[in-house]
Amino acid sequence: MDLCKINDPSILKDMNKNQLEEMAEDVRQFLIENLSVTGGHLGANLGVVELTLALHKVYKSPTDRFLWDVGHQSYIHKILTGRGGQFETLRQYKGLCGFPKRNESEHDIWETGHSSTSLSAAMGMAIARDLKNEKHSILPIIGDGALTGGMALEALNHIGHEKKNVTVILNDNEMSIAKNVGALHGALGRMRSAGKYNRAKDDLEWLLKKIPAVGGKIAQAAERLKDSMKYFVVPGMFFEELGFTYYGPVDGHDFDDLLENLNYAKKTNGPVIVHVMTQKGKGYHPAETDVKDKWHGVGPYKIESGEKIKPADAPPAWSSVISEALRVEARKDKRIVAVTPAMILGSKLDKFGEEFPDRLYDVGIAEQHATTLSAGLATQGMKPFLAIYSTFLQRGYDQVIHDVARQNLNVIFGIDRSGLVGADGETHQGVFDVAFLRSVPNMIISMPKDENEAQHLVHTAVKYDDGPFAIRYPRGNAKGVNTDKELQTIPIGSWEVLKEGKDAAILTFGTTIDMALEAAKHLEEDGLSIRVINARFIKPLDDAMLHDLLKEEIPVVTIEEAVLKGGFGSSVLEFAEENGYTPWIKRMGVPDRFIEHGNVKNLWEEIGLTTENINKNLKEMIPTKKQRA
Ligand SMILES: Cc1ncc(C[n+]2csc(CCOP(=O)(O)OP(=O)(O)O)c2C)c(N)n1
Ligand SMILES: CC(=O)[C@@H](O)[C@H](O)COP(=O)(O)O
Numbered sequence: 001m002d003l004c005k006i007n008d009p010s011i012l013k014d015m016n017k018n019q020l021e022e023m024a025e026d027v028r029q030f031l032i033e034n035l036s037v038t039g040g041h042l043g044a045n046l047g048v049v050e051l052t053l054a055l056h057k058v059y060k061s062p063t064d065r066f067l068w069d070v071g072h073q074s075y076i077h078k079i080l081t082g083r084g085g086q087f088e089t090l091r092q093y094k095g096l097c098g099f100p101k102r103n104e105s106e107h108d109i110w111e112t113g114h115s116s117t118s119l120s121a122a123m124g125m126a127i128a129r130d131l132k133n134e135k136h137s138i139l140p141i142i143g144d145g146a147l148t149g150g151m152a153l154e155a156l157n158h159i160g161h162e163k164k165n166v167t168v169i170l171n172d173n174e175m176s177i178a179k180n181v182g183a184l185h186g187a188l189g190r191m192r193s194a195g196k197y198n199r200a201k202d203d204l205e206w207l208l209k210k211i212p213a214v215g216g217k218i219a220q221a222a223e224r225l226k227d228s229m230k231y232f233v234v235p236g237m238f239f240e241e242l243g244f245t246y247y248g249p250v251d252g253h254d255f256d257d258l259l260e261n262l263n264y265a266k267k268t269n270g271p272v273i274v275h276v277m278t279q280k281g282k283g284y285h286p287a288e289t290d291v292k293d294k295w296h297g298v299g300p301y302k303i304e305s306g307e308k309i310k311p312a313d314a315p316p317a318w319s320s321v322i323s324e325a326l327r328v329e330a331r332k333d334k335r336i337v338a339v340t341p342a343m344i345l346g347s348k349l350d351k352f353g354e355e356f357p358d359r360l361y362d363v364g365i366a367e368q369h370a371t372t373l374s375a376g377l378a379t380q381g382m383k384p385f386l387a388i389y390s391t392f393l394q395r396g397y398d399q400v401i402h403d404v405a406r407q408n409l410n411v412i413f414g415i416d417r418s419g420l421v422g423a424d425g426e427t428h429q430g431v432f433d434v435a436f437l438r439s440v441p442n443m444i445i446s447m448p449k450d451e452n453e454a455q456h457l458v459h460t461a462v463k464y465d466d467g468p469f470a471i472r473y474p475r476g477n478a479k480g481v482n483t484d485k486e487l488q489t490i491p492i493g494s495w496e497v498l499k500e501g502k503d504a505a506i507l508t509f510g511t512t513i514d515m516a517l518e519a520a521k522h523l524e525e526d527g528l529s530i531r532v533i534n535a536r537f538i539k540p541l542d543d544a545m546l547h548d549l550l551k552e553e554i555p556v557v558t559i560e561e562a563v564l565k566g567g568f569g570s571s572v573l574e575f576a577e578e579n580g581y582t583p584w585i586k587r588m589g590v591p592d593r594f595i596e597h598g599n600v601k602n603l604w605e606e607i608g609l610t611t612e613n614i615n616k617n618l619k620e621m622i623p624t625k626k627q628r629a
């Protein structure tokens with residue numbers, strides 16, 4: 001079947017089992033071929049091929065509302081709803097988004113990227129549906145990993161209480177990105193091994209009713225016996241107790257099982273949970289047999305061998321640089337404990353865990369808990385290092401303020417994926433942390449220019465015992481510079497002049513330093529002398545250097561790969577205002593809108609973060625100085 005030509009999922013309605021199986025095979029081939037070129041979230045999608053086809057066969061999208069939690073597994077839904085022809089552009093600049101997108105299709109009714117939001121949104125939609133007297137089904141599709149997120153549990157609590165018609169499809173592949181963790185994961189495991197229980201439950205209820213109802217203690221004992229029998233026989237009792245009708249466990253690769261259970265679910269009133277067992281990476285040998293992450297998210301690869309196509313001899317990833325520096329510190333300092341909210345592989349903490357198995361905690365998708373847990377550790381004299389993606393720290397903001405900063409606790413935040421991340425797009429760009437952390441009292445915010453400075457900053461953060469300390473680092477590879485043998489502590493709030501100059505100055509940090517140096521070099525050829533300063537501490541600022549600079553009354557350009565509103569440049573402006581200087585400052589950074597997916601270089605161009613623009617801005621400002629004089 002030509003999957004690029006499908007534009008209406010109702011073609012599935014009349015398909016028999018054989019036809020569905022053939023289509024599932026075609027879809028898998030399509031995904032394996034397309035993603036070998038573009039990269040993307042292969043493992044999760046291969047796991048939900050049959051489930052997605054079955055959902056679209058039993059329900060009618062968009063009348064029935066499909067909410068894909070995280071959304072990284074929505075590729076088959078995209079193919080079925082008219083977007084197969086765009087897969088060559090998947091996650092590319094101006095191409096198909098890797099997550100559900102409302103402006104892409106009427107079938108994408110809920111946008112995701114961050115996990116565990118689907119149940120709350122579904123509940124909101126269910127309340128609206130009932131108030132409007134509408135009749136459609138609402139189907140959040142959530143993974144076992146995403147179910148560990150606190151929001152999902154808050155929503156289950158509410159849905160069960162309100163008894164709303166919401167059909168939760170739980171896609172249980174026993175994986176988050178790495179192996180799923182936690183007690184809930186254990187509970188799901190017991191449900192899986194308890195075997196089938198759905199309509200048989202009616203029979204059980206009937207049987208239990210046969211236990212004679214007698215008065216007093218005997219009656220109480222009989223009730224207790226009934227309850228424990230239920231727990232023993234009924235795998236989904238955990239969900240049943242919360243007010244859900246449980247169907248499962250369902251074989252997520254067997255159309256008979258899927259269709260039968262989904263049809264039952266469709267007819268059931270009130271909250272329903274369909275527990276579907278799937279295999280991440282199903283149908284592609286290299287993914288199926290991968291023990292680490294079942295090819296959760298991949299770049300281009302060779303289809304036959306599964307070999308990943310990567311540039312040879314690239315410097316180490318920034319995450320490795322930081323976690324290696326932390327490992328060095330942890331050997332000397334027993335207070336160090338690493339914490340990750342389900343990103344052990346992305347944050348490259350696996351080796352740390354191998355060396356210090358009792359000093360690494362993967363808490364599941366639980367950023368709020370991870371932050372407050374770190375605060376708890378710090379109160380007891382430990383030195384927690386919370387490795388967290390910038391975008392996911394957004395979820396722990398209250399915990400940063402209320403639990404960590406207010407109590408001025410020694411928590412080190414390793415803010416991974418700071419800056420534009422590229423292919424994951426809007427939901428994942430790490431561009432807000434500078435603005436939202438800068439306003440929090442007691443917070444130190446830093447960003448290294450290369451791996452040498454990174455190791456010194458990690459060392460500095462470990463030695464600093466006066467409150468929270470954030471080290472930002474970007475996605476991708478570090479610079480490949482040599483590193484000093486001896487570790488140094490960098491004075492807090494100190495900047496570094498990378499290039500002297502007297503006509504203007506550029507203040508920048510991290511990823512934009514190279515473009516600033518390049519711009520300065522170009523302008524040198526035009527006879528202009530530009531100073532470039534590594535503002536490695538974003539907070540506190542280097543007050544002394546800034547006073548000296550502003551007294552010179554030369555133009556200043558600030559550059560940051562972070563939002564301009566409330567960002568580093570704004571803090572320089574505030575400093576000028578607070579100290580009575582007339583600001584002569586141009587700020588460059590991320591504008592006040594969400595930045596979509598694409599290659600980071602394209603995105604930089606789109607938002608004007610280029611050497612040419614730095615040159616242009618400086619050239620426009622420098623003559624103004626002469627006019628002033
Ligand atoms: C709030 C948040 N934290 C972390 C992530 C990173 N993340 C993306 S997918 C994923 C695992 C999700 O596991 P599951 O829901 O079981 O889906 P699967 O990939 O197994 O299908 C994680 C941790 C995220 N998207 N959102
Ligand atoms: C869907 C999701 O949130 C993650 O899988 C994310 O795509 C990981 O990004 P990195 O590749 O930067 O680890």
Ligand SMILES: [Mg+2]
Pocket residue numbers: 143144145146171172173174175176180
């Ligand atoms: Mg999973």
